[in-house]
């Protein structure tokens with residue numbers, strides 16, 4: 258239960274084609290994250306799966322059944338949005354039970370399901386509270402509860418954490434991942450946050466201007482990005498790109514090297530540089546270094562490094578972690 262197949266789907270708003278023909282297979286139980294810059298079509302694609310947006314052409318299948326012309330409510334999917342959209346005058350209990358009441362489910366059955374969902378989401382103590390009495394994270398849990406209670410074939414999340422503060426985001430990220438592990442329900446999740454994509458997904462779909470740039474597990478995309486766009490999007494801090502003569506030494510138009518794959522030394526190394534801004538994160542230090550040969554580079558070093566602004570340092574890239582790209586930005590493979 259819960260496989261989703263998009264075949265040659267397209268979307269036009271007026272004359273603007275936002276999604277050119279696109280194919281995607283989402284298997285049962287997967288946690289698929291759509292990631293990409295603002296305006297790349299993530300939400301549109303999710304809404305096309307949900308049935309909230311008509312397709313200009315192509316088809317959507319759920320569990321191998323064509324649902325392209327089936328109404329959203331009949332697709333058996335549950336959507337959780339960025340805004341919680343809870344009913345303020347109803348208790349948590351009534352909010353969670355709402356979809357079941359609408360579906361005409363018997364009261365004792367509704368009560369039983371609400372109790373189970375509240376238990377899963379740690380909301381039992383709040384069942385009689387109103388949304389206004391809850392924190393942002395608790396409200397988002399109620400919204401998720403309202404989605405779970407319907408026992409959908411798949412969950413569709415549209416940037417559900419973007420209204421929460423940083424600490425709460427991390428908590429909710431864990432909770433949603435744990436929920437997926439426990440329930441095993443197919444999940445499609447939209448975010449522009451590559452950390453959310455990396456930490457939650459079993460499969461990431463990287464989109465640019467409505468086109469799938471690459472699909473793969475987080476670690477596949479990190480290890481073997483297909484082009485400079487994916488290489489620059491996955492990983493934090495971002496991969497460094499170097500053009501010109503340095504790249505030519507590796508028979509490439511551009512080479513890419515991640516901040517964590519550059520060794521910093523005060524004595525000797527491949528590229529000499531001057532330290533600019535130093536960002537101490539506690540666990541790590543990010544150094545922004547200007548080199549004559551390779552331009553500006555970001556380097557990740559130990560948290561307790563004592564290098565400061567203006568120091569002269571030497572940088573050595575790990576030889577087998579240098580990514581090579583052609584003039585169009587397509588991967589040529591790694592240096593070996």
Ligand code: ATP
Nearest residue numbers: 270275293294295296297298299300301302448449
């Ligand atoms: P964000 O991360 O900013 O939410 P997104 O990747 O989810 O962006 P979409 O909201 O799917 O992007 O929008 C994709 C493109 O389609 C954008 O260029 C947007 O302006 C356009 N678009 C979306 N909805 C409509 C609409 N109803 N009418 C016209 N254009 C639209």
